Amino acid sequence: MKSKSKMLTALATTAVETTVSCATCQACCCRLEVMLITDTGVPERFIEEDAWGSRVMARLEDGWCAALDRDTFLCSIYENRPLICREFSLGEFECLTERKACLP
Numbered sequence: 001m002k003s004k005s006k007m008l009t010a011l012a013t014t015a016v017e018t019t020v021s022c023a024t025c026q027a028c029c030c031r032l033e034v035m036l037i038t039d040t041g042v043p044e045r046f047i048e049e050d051a052w053g054s055r056v057m058a059r060l061e062d063g064w065c066a067a068l069d070r071d072t073f074l075c076s077i078y079e080n081r082p083l084i085c086r087e088f089s090l091g092e093f094e095c096l097t098e099r100k101a102c103l104p
Contacts, residue, residue, distance in 0.1 A: 020091040020099070027073045028102035029095060030065040033057075034084050041080035042067075057082060 033050070034057040036042060046067045048058040058066040069076045075085070088094060 028098040029088050030068045031063050034082050036082050038083045040082055
């Protein structure tokens, strides 16, 4: 028999999975600064240098990633997105934290 804690965790995970999906994501993580720590083929037009000389994803004046398609809220360079973006998992702690900060 599963412990009560494990059952609650499973229920919470299921609830997150049904409420956060690619269709409901709203790209909250696309407001974070993204350092380019590996070469994934990000086009140069989407790369800037920060105040410390590191290569980062360019962001527009409103704070959103320059590679974000504003009509679909999908990444326009998905196949060449940075490693950090590849490792950011939909519905996990960091995702939920950003969604809470980003959404009303």
